[in-house]
Amino acid sequence: QVDLAESGGGLVQAGGSLRLSCTASGQPFSKSAGAWFRQAPGQAREFVASIRWRDGTTDYGDAAKGRFRISRDIAQNTVNLQMSSLEPEDTAVYYCAAARPYTHSLWDPSTYDLWGQGTQVTVSV
DSSP states (O other): OOEEEEEOOEEEETTOOEEEEEEEESOGGGGSEEEEEEEOTTSOOEEEEEEETTTOOEEEOTTTTTTEEEEEETTTTEEEEEEOSOOGGGOEEEEEEEEOTTOOOTTSGGGEEEEOOOEEEEEEO
16 A cells, blocks of 8 residues: 655744655655645645656745745655745645646646645744
């Protein structure tokens, strides 16, 4: 069974940093790409960042540009999200996901067929 396990969430003050990690059992990322999404209470799931496994091409949602950085560790089968200059508006459950093969719309949650359980990130004022 292939699973994704997120870690690294927690409570941080505004302006602080956190690093999230997503470790896969199996090799689901190698099909296409890995990504991070987030979901705040009462809101839709929001695209944060994606990374194509083969060449490392990255893409970011508007809220993440300039503050977050997604990376991959091929040997460890891990996708990481380094978050800096965190704001209270970044408070959400962050989910790791692995995309279906031959996909292009990596910002679209329906592109992904494997999701982690999520990790809570809370940013205090």
